[in-house]
Structures are given as structure tokens and as C-alpha cells.
Amino acid sequence: MKTVQRTTWKDLIQAVIDRLPCIFSLSDVLEFKEQLATKYPDNRFIDAKIRQTLQVLRDQGVLKFLGRGKYTRLDRTPAMSLLLDPRVAVGLVSRAQIARVTLETWAELNIYCLDCTWDRLSRLPANTILADFTCPKCNQRYQLKAKDGRFATVIQGAAFAPLIQAAKQRALPHYVLAEYDTKWLSMSWVRAIPGNLIDETRILARSALRATARRAGWVGATINVGGLPSVDLVSPKPEDRNTARSTWETIR
Numbered sequence: 633m634k635t636v637q638r639t640t641w642k643d644l645i646q647a648v649i650d651r652l653p654c655i656f657s658l659s660d661v662l663e664f665k666e667q668l669a670t671k672y673p674d675n676r677f678i679d680a681k682i683r684q685t686l687q688v689l690r691d692q693g694v695l696k697f698l699g700r701g702k703y704t705r706l707d708r709t710p711a712m713s714l715l716l717d718p719r720v721a722v723g724l725v726s727r728a729q730i731a732r733v734t735l736e737t738w739a740e741l742n743i744y745c746l747d748c749t750w751d752r753l754s755r756l757p758a759n760t761i762l763a764d765f766t767c768p769k770c771n772q773r774y775q776l777k778a779k780d781g782r783f784a785t786v787i788q789g790a791a792f793a794p795l796i797q798a799a800k801q802r803a804l805p806h807y808v809l810a811e812y813d814t815k816w817l818s819m820s821w822v823r824a825i826p827g828n829l830i831d832e833t834r835i836l837a838r839s840a841l842r843a844t845a846r847r848a849g850w851v852g853a854t855i856n857v858g859g860l861p862s863v864d865l866v867s868p869k870p871e872d873r874n875t876a877r878s879t880w881e882t883i884r
């Protein structure tokens with residue numbers, strides 16, 4: 633006699649998605665297909681069953697469909713913090729170093745991969761050319777540019793030679809442009825630009841550093857990002873007014 637299946641499809645799929653990042657794709661779930669098939673060896677329609685179960689979880693408010701095969705769990709959305717914490721730079725003296733460490737720590741804790749469903753990026757070693765972060769899942773690289781205030785359409789790049797070479801191959805990392813406000817120690821606007829859209833016409837060499845400079849002869853570059861499409865990760869959205877009123881009630 634066969635043992636009674638006590639685990640439901642819903643329980644199985646729920647256990648699978650609990651192990652996935654908050655935003656995941658159907659293919660992430662299908663990677664567990666063989667594992668699921670061992671629980672239900674008789675079921676010839678595993679794919680259909682998975683899709684159907686995801687729909688049930690959506691109807692029950694556990695998931696939301698984002699379109700194009702992507703889903704997000706509604707139970708555990710990772711919250712993005714806008715606050716910069718300079719305490720992570722304790723012991724550093726130079727303002728530039730304090731800003732860099734504070735901003736990189738913020739990005740490491742809050743920026744997510746845009747190419748895949750991974751919710752965190754990993755910091756690359758400090759001497760890595762052109763990129764600061766990488767996605768542990770899909771290996772996409774990201775360069776963080778941060779500014780106290782607003783960015784112009786032309787941003788400071790790194791050394792000209794590797795930049796122009798990567799641009800010619802359309803192989804630049806994605807650029808995360810993070811604008812912050814030191815007065816409030818807060819991010820004010822963060823957007824991302826696809827690196828593959830930055831071609832060599834957008835990379836301009838700057839004058840070589842003078843003979844008296846520490847890195848004499850070094851040629852830096854600027855990147856013209858004007859008109860390129862971007863995605864907002866942080867934008868100063870107005871708060872919901874009812875939330876504002878009820879918060880007001882608690883502070884006045």
C-alpha cells in the first residue's frame with residue numbers, strides 16, 4: 633500500500649520559495665523540479681503543477697506577479713534604508729575616506745542586482761578595475777558613483793585607457809549613481825544606468841596630470857550619461873498623507 637502524501641504542493645513550493653531571494657523567477661523555482669518530482673513521482677505535469685501552485689499562493693496574498701516570469705514574496709520584502717551611518721568609518725580621519733566607506737557600506741547593504749533576482753551585491757577588492765560590486769549569483773558588475781548633491785550629465789570616470797577599451801566592447805559595469813545629502817546623512821536619489829549602453833563616444837579623456845602631480849601623466853576620463861535610460865532605485869516620493877497625518881498625531 634502506498635503511503636499517504638501528507639505534504640501538499642503548496643507546502644513544497646512554499647518551502648522552495650522560502651530559500652529564494654525575495655524577488656525570484658519561475659526558472660528559479662523550476663530548478664527544484666527534480667527535487668519536487670521525487671516527492672510526487674507519479675505526477676507527469678510538474679511544470680503545470682508548479683505554475684498552478686504559484687497562482688494559488690498569489691491569490692492567497694503570499695506572492696505578487698511582477699510580469700515576465702518574475703514574482704516577489706510579499707511576506708519578506710527587504711526594506712531599503714536611506715540612512716547613511718558614518719559610524720562604520722570610525723577611526724578614519726580624511727573626509728573623503730569617511731564618505732567612501734560610509735557610502736560603500738550603504739550600497740553593500742541596500743543595492744540589489746537588477747539583472748537577476750539576487751537581493752545583495754558583494755564588494756569587490758579595492759584595486760578592481762572599473763567596478764566596485766558584483767552580483768554573487770549572475771556575476772554582473774556594478775560601479776558606484778556617489779555625490780553630495782545632484783549629478784550633472786557628465787560624471788567623473790576612472791583612468792581613460794581601461795574605460796575606453798571597455799566602452800568599445802560595450803562591457804562597462806552598470807553604473808549606480810547615488811546622490812546623497814550630508815546634512816541629513818541620507819540618500820536622496822539613486823538611479824542605475826545599464827553599462828552596456830555606454831559606448832566609446834561617451835568617454836572623454838581629460839588633460840594628463842601635470843609633471844608636479846603625484847600621479848604625473850595619468851589620464852582620467854569623464855563619462856557623458858546624458859539621455860541614457862535609467863531606473864530609479866530611490867526617488868524622493870511624497871509620503872502617503874494619511875500616514876503623515878497619523879504620524880503627526882504621535883509627535884505633536
Ligand SMILES: [Zn+2]
Nearest residue numbers: 745748767770
Ligand atoms: Zn545578478
